[in-house]
Amino acid sequence: MVCRNDAKELSILWTKVFPVRTGVYDVVAYVENANFNIGAPSVPYVVKLFDGSGALIAEEAGQTYARPEERFVIFQGNVLTGDKIAVSGGIEIPNTFPWYNESKVEQPMAIEDKVLVGADRKPKLTAVLKNKSPTPYRNIDVTAIIYDSKGDPIGVSSTRVEKLEASGSENLFFTWPSPFNYVSEVSRCDVPVDVMLSVDRSGSMVDVGKLSAARIAASQFVDRLSAKDQVGYVSFATDASTPIDQPLTSELERVKRAIEKTVILQNGGIQYTNIADGIQSSVNELATLRHIPDSRPVVVMLTDGIPTRPQDPSNKANSKYPEEYAKKVAEAAKAQGITLYAIGLGADVDTAFLTGLATSPEYYYTSASGAELGDVYQRIATSLCKSAPSVIEVLPRIKVSQ
Structure with a gap:
């Protein structure tokens, strides 16, 4: 046993x-x-969670170990709080455990081929664990930490490999149920997008060159996308174009040629506004095999009015x-993980309605005139350009004794 004064305390670099x-x-x-050359085979710790008032709402005890000159993760999963919401908390390590002399052992494991996909949907990390030694090992705990571009941890997951043969390898899989919440940077676009542009060409779009301005702004938006999009x-x-444009x-x-060809139909009577069909046709295209599964699905819908079609089949x-019906279609799209932007052009739009269609209020943009549309599409393109966890x-x- 080592005198406590001769050992440095464990440092908690961060807890979350x-x-x-x-x-x-x-x-x-x-x-x-x-x-150096001092370890602890048994390290107790306590997990505590607190609500907004500072009251303790969950507490669990656990035990781990500390090897010489090691950085490691304590992962306490599925801590339950019932119907209470945890606002703060962390892990505490009481300084009461004994230290022992222990030789530092070279890490026999290596991690290779780390690939993270779906960071903005359902993140999945794959990697390969390799045993560099001639000795088989059991019960290997492996923890994955994802950091954003600011160095803040945004996702942690843990798994256990029951046995890894000498010089063997094992494929690792880490998944998260929800998108990572991370700081966006606009200098790089590491998260590709599949984006559907949905543009209103109803009769009212002829006013003061609205459709012409929409065509120009949409084409400029396309130019701002990256080669991976x-x-x-x-x-x-x-109705929406069938087949789509x-x-x-x-x-x-x-795409730019298709946008340029958009006109307001002069035959077939009055051209009404069917926002629901514009969104649904976009969603249908994102459901085809052309959609790349690891790309973020996005719909950007522009209109200058309120929906007037389809008619209620039971009461016209x-x-x-x-x-x-448009609200219903939009909610179904968002439930599928599709990001929905809405643009209201001119003074005749229903702001509350379009805000409700969008993924959240900040995904609704308003443009008082066609002249402002370019700036609106520019801001949307910038918001799409989101750097991946870096x-x-x-x-x-592995415990020393195997």
Whole structure:
């Protein structure tokens, strides 16, 4: 046993609470043992969660170990709080455990081929764990930490490999149920998007060159996408174009040509506004095999009015039906993980209605005139350009005695 005065205390570099779902939390601490040739085979710790008033709502005890000159993760998963919401918390390590002389052992495990996909939807990390030694190992705990561009941890997951043969390898899989919440940077676009542009070509769009301005602004938006992105285009009036004007493609010039061809139909009577069909046609295209699964699905819908189609099949006099149906279609799209932007052009739009269609209020944009549309599409393009989590750390741990 080592005298406590001769050993440095364990340092908790950071501790964080990650919500899993209502009443369930993962609590994580990143810990460093800076001692050379001094370790602790048994390290107790306590997990505590607090509500907004500072009251303790959950407490759990656990035990781990600390090897010489090691950084390691304490991962306490599925901490339950019932119907209470945890606002703060973390992991505490009481300084009461004994230290022992222990030789530092070279890490026999290596991590290779780390690949993170779906950071903005359902994140999944794959990696390969390799045993560099001629000795088989059991019960290998492996923790993955995802950091954003600011160095803040935004996701932690843990798994256990029951056995890894000498010089063997094992594929690792870490998943998260929800998108990472991370700081966006606009200098890089590491998260590709599949974006459907949906543009109103109803009769009212002829006023003061609205449709012409929309075509120009939409084409400029396409030019701002990266080579990894795909874009499609559908225009709508009484109905959406069938087939759609341009399916998803990475050939941006094809999309721009389709946008340029958009006109207000002069035959077939009055051209009404069917926002629901414009959104639904976009959603349908994002459901085809042309959509890249690891790209973020996005719909950008522009209109200058309120929905007037489709008609209620059971009561054509029901003027609220087009609006209610559009809301239903938008909610279904958002439930599928599609990001929905809405643009209201001119003074005749219903701001509250369009704000409700969008993913959240900040995804609704208003343009008083066609001259402002370019700036609106520019801001949307900038918001799409979101840098991916920049650091992935995967830490395998093995107890000294195997």
